[in-house]
Amino acid sequence: MPADRYGSDVLGGPATPHHRARRVSRPQAAERGLVVEEVQTGWVGAVVRVEKSGGMHVVVLEDRAGRTRTFPLGPGFWVDGAPVELTAPVTSRAPAAPARTASGSRAVAGQRARVARGSRIWVEGKHDAELVEKVWGDDLRVEGVVVELLDGVDNLADALADFGPTPQQRVGVLVDHLVPGSKEQRLADAALRTVPRGTVLVLGHPYVDVWQAVKPGRVGLERWPVIERGTEWKRGILRELGWPASSQADVARAWQRILGTVRNYADLEPSLLGRVEELIDFVTAP
Numbered sequence: 001m002p003a004d005r006y007g008s009d010v011l012g013g014p015a016t017p018h019h020r021a022r023r024v025s026r027p028q029a030a031e032r033g034l035v036v037e038e039v040q041t042g043w044v045g046a047v048v049r050v051e052k053s054g055g056m057h058v059v060v061l062e063d064r065a066g067r068t069r070t071f072p073l074g075p076g077f078w079v080d081g082a083p084v085e086l087t088a089p090v091t092s093r094a095p096a097a098p099a100r101t102a103s104g105s106r107a108v109a110g111q112r113a114r115v116a117r118g119s120r121i122w123v124e125g126k127h128d129a130e131l132v133e134k135v136w137g138d139d140l141r142v143e144g145v146v147v148e149l150l151d152g153v154d155n156l157a158d159a160l161a162d163f164g165p166t167p168q169q170r171v172g173v174l175v176d177h178l179v180p181g182s183k184e185q186r187l188a189d190a191a192l193r194t195v196p197r198g199t200v201l202v203l204g205h206p207y208v209d210v211w212q213a214v215k216p217g218r219v220g221l222e223r224w225p226v227i228e229r230g231t232e233w234k235r236g237i238l239r240e241l242g243w244p245a246s247s248q249a250d251v252a253r254a255w256q257r258i259l260g261t262v263r264n265y266a267d268l269e270p271s272l273l274g275r276v277e278e279l280i281d282f283v284t285a286p
Contacts, residue, residue, distance in 0.1 A: 025075050028084035030059045033261040035220050036086065037078040038071050044220050045069070046261060050088050057088055064220045065242040080217070101138040102264040103277075117143070118169035119283035122150040122159070124176050127255050128210045132174075135265055136276060143284050153184050156202075157191040165199035172279030178204020201282045203275040208233050211258060213272035218261035 028034070034047045038061070045061030048068060052058075057073040071077075075085040121140075123129050129147050133140075140147065150159060153175050165171045178184050188202040207213055211234070212224045219241070227236035234254075238245035243254050265273055 025083040025085040027087050028077075028079055029089045030073065030086045031089050031263075033218070033263065034079065035217060035261075036061065036084070038069075039076050039078060039083075041069075043069055043071075046220065059086055100264075102135045103139050117145055117283065119145065119171065120163070120169075121145055121147045121172045121174065121279050121283060122156075123147060123174045124150050124152055125210075127259075128174060128176070130255075130259060131210055131213070131262065131268075132276060134259060134262055135268065136280065139280065143280065145280065145283055153187050156187060157194055160191055160195050160200060165195050167196075167199060169199075170283050171200045172283045173200065173202040174275060174279060175202060175204035176210060177206065177208050178202070179206050201279060203279055205269070205272045205275055207269075207271075210272070211237065211255070213269050214258055214262055215267055215269060218267050219258055 028036075030036075030047045030050050032047055032049065035044065036047065037044045043061060043063065045063040045068070048060040048062045050057060050059050050073060053070070058070045059073050060068055060070050062068045073086050073088060075083070077084050077086050121132075123132060126149065129149055132147055150156060150173065153173075156173065160171065163169075163171060173188070175184050175188060178188065184204065188204075192200060192202060205213055208227075216222060216224050221241075225237060225240035227233050227240070234251050235245040238250060238254050241254075243257075244250040245254075261267065
């Protein structure tokens with residue numbers, strides 16, 4: 001009889017190269033906004049809080065429909081496809097200044113905000129401004145750069161005429177859905193023809209709305225849904241997520257919920273990160 005190259009008992013005996021090593025859970029602090037999956041039930045949700053209940057620590061998870069469930073803190077969870085053991089987040093009465101800002105820049109401890117420059121960064125709306133502030137706010141205060149609302153790219157040419165950009169007072173503009181052949185691209189090109197060369201830089205991301213620049217995993221999605229033409233995009237997204245979508249207040253609450261999941265630059269898509277960094281460099285260059 002030929003030798004049995006795999007052995008007589010595939011379940012017994014010493015491990016062979018054909019045995020897969022068991023994945024070991026790593027400790028993971030249950031920070032607010034962290035999206036996790038509870039293995040036994042398959043429940044996926046963002047951490048709302050960690051609290052004591054019945055003499056033990058539990059974690060409260062909220063799914064994308066706004067429902068919450070409570071689970072014992074410890075092993076039995078997955079984060080980004082890897083097993084973890086959830087631990088209580090570490091708190092401190094006097095936290096040390098972070099080594100890095102939310103944008104990944106080196107933090108400058110004790111640095112006061114600089115007097116505002118003449119140059120500006122313009123964004124299309126309130127949500128864009130709030131996202132830029134959350135991730136780049138520390139950097140912008142150190143550099144003395146003010147972010148202002150443009151209220152739509154349709155107003156760009158008129159706003160530039162009022163501002164009067166010069167080499168000493170430049171304008172960097174962040175535009176939604178700036179792709180070749182789009183209405184936004186045509187408006188930007190027309191506005192640039194009205195100002196001195198090198199005084200205005202218009203950059204944009206390919207997304208319909210800045211919400212999509214937040215990585216979908218932060219709200220428990222694999223990808224952002226595609227909304228049919230003719231449907232108001234934000235409300236269409238909320239309906240797909242199963243969130244309230246009947247009023248503007250629902251939209252505002254949803255954005256704050258999404259914004260609350262953004263911890264730093266790593267939670268944003270590279271196509272937005274690079275454009276904002278380039279605009280900051282443009283308006284702060286000598």
